[in-house]
Amino acid sequence: MSLARAVGAALVLLPMGALAQPAPRVADYTFTATLDPARHTVRADGTIRWTNPSTVAVSELWLHQYLNGFAGPRTYFMRTASGDAWPAHPPHWGRLAVESLRTADGADLLATATHDPAVPDDTSQLHVALPEPVPPGASITLAVRFTATLPEAVARTGYHGTFHMVAQWFPKVAVLERDGTWSHFPFHAQSEFYADFGRYDVRIRYPRGYVVGATGPRVEGPAPVDGLMEERHVIEGVHDFAFAAWNHFRRADRTIGRVNVHVLHAPGDERSAARSLDVMAGALPAFERRFGEYPYRVLTIVLPPPGAEATAGMEYPTLITTGAQWWLPRRVRDVEYVTLHEFGHQYFYGMVASNEHRYPFLDEGFCEYATARVMEDLFGRGGPIVDLPLLGPRLDSWSWEALGSAGIAHPLPLDLGADEYPSWGRYGEHVYSRTAIVLRTLERRVGTRVFTATLRAYVDRARYTHPTPETFYAVVRERLGAPWEAFVRTAFETSWRYNLAVSEAVSARVPGGRWQGRAVIDREGPFALPVNVVFTDVRGRRRAVRIANDRPVTVVPYEGDAALRSVSVDPEDTIPLELRRLDNARMAHEHTAPVLPLVGRVAYWVALALGSVGP
């Protein structure tokens, strides 16, 4: 056995849960946190140990206090929640009050701390001047005491009745990039988060009768302490910590591979809980096969109760919130889709920890691609989301993304910051749908196997780091070559509309009994991707012609012993980012008979409506 193979075998044999490639420990948090469900507060104290990950000494810290986005109607979050982002403000505001922040020597850092003066009325950022600089690689430990007051459930966080989704509840150190610049930002209504990896050791105290689900495995408890219950969660290699608590939670558990999966749900929601476990049983191995190991031993899925829907559909390390109506038929895969998406974030956000504020497409868009990819792995061709036999047409995951991208009326680049998109709707259609369909197009062009290997190489390289688009472009260049790098750069960095259409399909009889004609293929947009043009004659015979598709218009001649029936361009759908597929095929002569079924169907429904007010 060669040395390399022995090392390889040792890596494979690493104990369960150990990180094959250790995550950096930049920000470690040790808290004891007490939930008061009557006041909707979490009072906590403990330490933050921060290690300078950059190449320069720093004498300041930026902390994010995201919960202060809900501190009142004038915060930056509320000002930027432009109507369509989140429903009206919560009836009960929330806030994060840091009551004490000291160095190990006892120096008070709070006295001189400030908020970002560039953002008035907003306290979602805290600037702290350090008494002395922290050199590269050196650490500083801060003692902290704070009270988080949760808002009524809004934008992923808050309480409803006695249910509490405790997220963004502690002061979190912003990311110091390698060059010594702080990536800090005010909490914007369209933005998610950004933080550094570390170890979390959190003791959660709560009243008897409550059930808690939290980031990381539970290593102690629950056991009674001071009239409350306490449990301790410890995890490494993550960059956030959240927990849910409710005195009415029911739970369902299943071990999938090495991972203990827990579902916490409301009474009566057993069906959604079972469906969540069922889909994870397939999804966990599928994600690991495509995107690498899920290194944590635990996953908690929280289905928030009715009334707390604002906290549903969100990702935290090893804890996700999902939700769907319990009565939806099996073939409406709402809970499955949401579960896959939020679990996908364990990769694209969790381990591949890109800046969600600056490059939301790197987490949401890549995660959306991964969701559709695994939907197809689990549910067959296209990854059907809605597949109801009674309604006829089904809705596939890829079609869903393609339609979302095609619906973009005014295209913007995909690599904008979350706060640069002018509305929630325009953020979503670009960041989620268009990104996913660009990646799908790349997959269709280079083949699923090659693209999966490329994406896997990106995940492996970016694991436990903060990748930027350049990280991905470099992997594409190395794996697929410069032309594909140019393709993804154009697709992500520029505004584009792209469409192929058959604008003309004609043939006429020529002397000698043969038929001659042509097809005209119009191209709108930047990508010169070769495609097939398929001629079908009136006897049903097909002939394909490959065109370079490198000009705005391509004329393809037709010759045959029968008249031309129809022409289609790219019938294999190798460029799903196209705006329209309807105009990719065209009859030489219009035909009316095939339309009758549609008219008949509509007539039937109208007749039923008329009959119900009939004699």
Place this chain on the structure above:
Amino acid sequence: MIRRWLSTGGRGGVVWGVAVIELGLAWLLALAATASLTGTLARHPLGAIGLHAQGGRLLGELVALHAHAWEPMAGLLGVVIVAHAGAWMLLGGMFPVLGATTGVRWHRAAAESLRRAPTLLGLAAIAGLGYALAGFAGYAAAGWAGREAAHRLDVRAITALGGTGWLLGGALAWAIGLWHDVARAHAMSRGRSAMQASGSAALQMAREPLATVAAGAGFGLVTWAYVGAAAALAGLLDARSSRPGVVAALLVAQHLVVLGRVHTRMKWFVWLGGRVTAARARAE
């Protein structure tokens, strides 16, 4: 058995007539509603079958492309339904007349129905008032259920509560529809005024509650069974196969559903006619 069910005692012509009128109107409206789509589909080699292709992508594009056409179409559909309802309000006595008598030609029945228009309008007005009350009751029940649901934890119980408003309103509306049918039967077969017929209908429903309600529910179920059967057939065939023969078979089945519904309505009024005649015999 089937032959006995199919027989309407010589009233088959009117069943066909009404079904043809309803389907004709529906086809006219459908042609108008799909006019914007048919051009696009006629240029596409897949035709309407394309709606099932590519995992919903083509259908989605079609909907997006013609989104501007939906609103006027919905408006047109509303106008046609209201006009249709108005026409049937006036002709609404035709089925009761035919149901209560044998050997009356359908144009005679229609003429009689038009002659008794004031009575029929009166009954329709009373029924309309009833429907409004049913709506209000449903609304009030939904409000109560919503407040009640806020204190519940079990998601199934919350869903069930959410349905109570609809259920109560729907049940009331159905009972009023039943009463309206019975009242029309009394008005048209016994020459009663709107007020008299209302009373007679209420009296009959009170005297034979089980028979009337059961028959009304039975005939109602049959009308919906046709729709269910067509939907099940669509489930079996649709999207699984788009061969022209399959598509045509489904279309034929769906049109038979409309005919079957009209036929069942006729049967119901024949049954009611028998009851009303019996009541008259008792009264005389």
